[in-house]
Amino acid sequence: MLNKNHLFFIIFTAFILAGCNPAEEGSNETASKENQIEHDKTTQLDRILRDGVIRVGTTGDYKPFTYLNPETDEFEGYDIDAAKKLAEGLGVEVEFVETTWPDLMDDLLADKFDIGMGGITRTLERQKTAFLSNPYLDFGKGALIRLEDKDKYNTMEDINKPDVRIGVNPGGTNEQFVVTHLKDANVTVVEKNLEIPPKVAEGEFDVMITDNIEAIIYAKEDRRLFSAFEKDTLTHSQMGYLMSQGEESFHDWVNLWIDEMNLNGEFEKLRKKWID
Incomplete structure (x- = not known):
């Protein structure tokens, strides 16, 4: 019969051979838990500052706010410039x-x-699953039509x-x-937003429903077009x-940055550059 000393020696030897030192295993498990706790404490703002980069999601198809220029393969626009200023304020690089x-x-x-970033409308529906910053620009829905029809389309009716x-482009406001207010019209959903204005100008569509600012830009670029319901x-x-x-610390930082941009007239400069 094995005595207690022999039994302990056999069990201890088995742990050593299996590479499972009980003391080390407990230590590693504790360290792992501590690392997880520290990771959970790290805020999004902490991670951005630590990594030295902020990742900005943008569609690249909504002038004048975000546009992926096919000639340069670079993003440009009102909110692209704003994103660069945002990164500058954080002291990090921007990745689109x-x-x-x-x-x-x-x-x-x-x-x-x-x-x-890129002309995103603040809506109650989006706020259910995400967080929207303080506003930086007021606007409304308008319509892009042909100049020859400017006296034809004056009301919703x-x-x-x-x-x-x-x-109309899919997936946004x-x-x-259109789905809510224009149920009697002949509606076509076009995957690529940038393809709609020329289709209006060429007569394939009569109306493009979009934000009044985007309609203003396209009317400036093509004299065949007109921005209806502009004001x-x-x-x-x-x-x-x-x-x-x-991510309250990140939200607070962005909102304060927006306030500073307004106080210093930076958003007004962007408006003059890209809209007016």
Whole structure:
């Protein structure tokens, strides 16, 4: 029969041979838990400052806020310049991550970027699953039409007819507006937003529902087009920046940055450069 000393020696030897020192195992497990706790304490703002880069999600298809220039393969626009200023304020580099309007929220929740920028409307629906910053620009829904039709489409009723062909991009507030308010019109969803204005100019569509600022830009670029409901917009909204919920320190920093941009006239400079 084995005595207690022999039994302890056999068990201890088995642990050594298996590489499972009980004391070390307990120590490693404790260290792992401590590391996890420290990781959980790290805020998004901490990670951005630590990594030296902020990832900005943007669609690249919404002038004048975000546009992926095919000639340079670079993003440009109002919110692209703003993103660079945001990174400068943080003291980090900016990395642009291309997304789409239908995938915008999913990509944010999948941690593909830290903040969404590029003409994003502040809505109660988006606020349910994400966090929207303080507003930085007021705007409303308008319509891009042909110049020859400027006296034809003056009210919502004028464009909400079966013979009016409307082009709209998917996944954002433009499509939501069309689905809700223009149920009688002949609506076509076009995957690429940038393809709609020339289709209006060439007569394939009669109306493009979009934000009044985008309509202004396209009307400036193509004299065949006209920005309808430019001042008396169909809706009244504000733009903000999209972030994940539960990151208060990052939210507070971005909101203070927006306040500073307004106080120093930086957003006004961007408006003059890209819109006026």
